[in-house]
Amino acid sequence: MTPRILLPEHLIRTSLIRGITVDTPMTNPVSEQAFLAQYNIHDFDVPLTTVDMAIFTLREKRLEVLLVKRAQHPAQGKWALPGGFIQLGQDHSLEDAAHRKLLEKTGVASPYLEQVMTVGNAKRDPRGWSVTVVYFALIASDSLRIQPDESSEQVAWVPVKEALENYGLAFDHQTLLATCHARLKSKVLYTALPVHLLPDAFTLTDLQQVFEILLDQPVEKKAFRRRILDAGILEETGGMRTGQSRPAKLYRVSDKQQAHCFPRNIEGPR
Amino acid sequence: MTPRILLPEHLIRTSLIRGITVDTPMTNPVSEQAFLAQYNIHDFDVPLTTVDMAIFTLREKRLEVLLVKRAQHPAQGKWALPGGFIQLGQDHSLEDAAHRKLLEKTGVASPYLEQVMTVGNAKRDPRGWSVTVVYFALIASDSLRIQPDESSEQVAWVPVKEALENYGLAFDHQTLLATCHARLKSKVLYTALPVHLLPDAFTLTDLQQVFEILLDQPVEKKAFRRRILDAGILEETGGMRTGQSRPAKLYRVSDKQQAHCFPRNIEGPR
DNA sequence: TATGTTAGTGTGATAGTGCCACTATATTAG
DNA sequence: CTAATATAGTGGCACTATCACACTAACATA
Known part of the structure; x- marks a missing residue:
């Protein structure tokens, strides 16, 4: 029952702050400046964090969702919701990251965008503990222009029903898509x-x-x-x-x- | 306008996968096993990821929320929503982390727990790009027993109005609390x-x-x-x-x- | 037994919806 | 020019969950 290679034990570091002793909490003598100067995020174990999107549109009187065929491991070759890592140097916020993804995939700049949920656990991604913030977007099909991605991934519009039933989506993306779809339907x-x-x-x-x-x-x-x-x-x-x-x-x-x-x-x- | 010490430029690493060349995506010759064996999350820039909670209860015919006085930097000495880092080795999921926090602070094991939203951007925490998954919990005041935390933080039940108006909460916690409160009110x-x-x-x-x-x-x-x-x-x-x-x-x-x-x-x- | 207090009900008004037949205005065929 | 067709848009009543408020019910206590 350990199907995936996870992080080796010795890589699991403690979350205590290295080199700072906290004696009596409220009289901690270290200034905030000094604290921040010593702080290094790479001293901690943090989960992978991604943004995934269900981009919906209406084509030929059906609700369709944009899927991407994964070009790289893990889940290489499987269809998935478009998404990816946050570019810390570039994205100012989660919404920025979502907007960027959307623009990359569809060329649409100002869609309806709504955060649906965040899923995080140790098992959903074989690379380890991962968190994904899931958005759904609604766009008018007349406004979109699919463009071959620079990563030359295969991209397709798929009727939501098919995507849920026959596509064997990567990771937990079927669940994510189902939740987005349910949210959309309930808000209608x-x-x-x-x-x-x-x-x-x-x-x-x-x-x-x-x-x-x-x-x-x-x-x-x-x-x-x-x-x-x-x-x-x-x-x-x-x-x-x-x-x-x-x-x-x-x-x-x-x-x-x-x-x-x-x-x-x-x-x-x- | 650079009020905080952020990560030095040279620490911002690329998000490309080290040591793996992706020539033609769909014919990537590296097996998933090999890929995962080489994968190390610490090669990437990832945001800080935390879970924060608005724990509501009813005391003396008022809606109150649990606040914690921060014992450590950053925002030392300020009141904040209870929360903290995910313990990758211990928490199986985000909900686990939230339940753990709740149990630590209130002794309540099975409250109503609902994910409200996730906020992530470069500015909300002086330590750098950070993401927080925000939950609200509802508990019956008769079921709780406040216990002095092992970290001996100061903990208090505060009427929501006061918390929002007079407490100058740490980080963006006033906004988070306001959103939780709005969600609760709208669901009523x-x-x-x-x-x-x-x-x-x-x-x-x-x-x-x-x-x-x-x-x-x-x-x-x-x-x-x-x-x-x-x-x-x-x-x-x-x-x-x-x-x-x-x-x-x-x-x-x-x-x-x-x-x-x-x-x-x-x-x-x- | 009377009185106060809170639990619980009977009944009409209101408002946003479902339902369906009706009218209105364009194009197109003869 | 007229009739047929088709879709746009309306009139008006029925339905239902709500609001409103006066009423009855049941217990404690003086």
């Missing part, structure tokens, strides 16, 4: 999150269809329109979309930062 | 979370009072009772609480793991 019940899967201008029918795809069940037209319009989160662009029939008003999100929460869940058919 | 609108702040057996009036404290506004009795009872998350213990007046039925939570979500928010007075 009481927010207007799906607007972020649409282009800047869209019709109410477009939006309703997105809800129906995400909820995987029909949504009643009138109730839906009332709910969305009364919330005051959209504004008319002034334009109309013409087609084979009566033209439809185009809307845009009035404040992309604002995340409206409805006081009730969508109930669905009774 | 659509869950029965406050049951975890009560002892095993309680009356509906007890529970209503907790809601009123957390929401900071009155709650209508009949509507509240129907809401809670119809949800089917409580069961009668069979016992009654007697007092100066009509005895009240005692209830317990029927399934502590189950987190019921109501289809509507508590609306409060109109």
Whole structure:
């Protein structure tokens, strides 16, 4: 039952601070400056820390997620959520790291981005104790341009159902993806999150269809329109979309930062 | 504008894997075993990783949070949320680490524990790039026994309002606490979370009072009772609480793991 | 037995939703 | 030009969980 090579015992160092004696805590005579000068993070055992993302988009009336085929060990050749280490010199924050990953993979600069959870334990990565901070992003498929990564990894949009069922994702990424998907679906019940899967201008029918795809069940037209319009989160662009029939008003999100929460869940058919 | 001593430039190492050449990704000839044998986490720059907790309880009809006076640098002498490094050899997972912290500080073994968020950036800790995974816990005040920590830190229960306003918490802990508090308050609108702040057996009036404290506004009795009872998350213990007046039925939570979500928010007075 | 106090209920109003038939306005076929 | 088709958008009632508040119930104590 020790399937993986972990860090050898002798590499597990203590977490006590080397060279500093703490006699009576509150009268520690060492100044903070002196303390920090002596402090070296490499004296400690720290977990691996990564950022992973579930990047969702809508293509051909299906919810799809971006997967990456791992070019390197571990889990070489397996599909995985895009992600990787934080670049301490470059990323100012976790969100920075997530934005960077997203830009690298999709060319999208300002998506909807939400932190979902952080998973950390000794077993999830064969390299040792590892922590991953997981985000999900929503982007409009019209805004993305897949570009062959400089690391020339294989990248693909995969329907979420398939990714969960048939892709044998690396590490615990199936669980991570399932959690992201569950979070997305649950938020559809009481927010207007799906607007972020649409282009800047869209019709109410477009939006309703997105809800129906995400909820995987029909949504009643009138109730839906009332709910969305009364919330005051959209504004008319002034334009109309013409087609084979009566033209439809185009809307845009009035404040992309604002995340409206409805006081009730969508109930669905009774 | 460089107020703190950070890691000297020469300590910032590259994130490339030493001694392994990746020529064509998918035909990497090194086996996973060989890869892992060569892998040493100390070759990389990794952030500091900690777990911090907002441990809430109810004392004298106020919501209070556990604070710890820091015995060591950095931020020595300041009040902070309890937390600390993950013990890689001991904690199997982040939740383990959180449970350990909680047990150390309060003696409570099985509280309600929820991950709130993870904050990571280069500035929040003077020791360098750091990540903290933040949890909140709810415990019943009757179940806790504060024990002087072995590190003999000063520990105190502080009303949340005071902690946020007058305590000048260490690092970014004021923000962390504020976010935990906001999360708790928002979940009170659509869950029965406050049951975890009560002892095993309680009356509906007890529970209503907790809601009123957390929401900071009155709650209508009949509507509240129907809401809670119809949800089917409580069961009668069979016992009654007697007092100066009509005895009240005692209830317990029927399934502590189950987190019921109501289809509507508590609306409060109109 | 009366009174105070808290537990618990009966019942109508309110508001956001579901439901469904209806009208409105465009394109396209004849 | 007219009718058919198709989708956009509305009117209006039903439903349900809530709010509101007055009421009854049960116990302790004087």
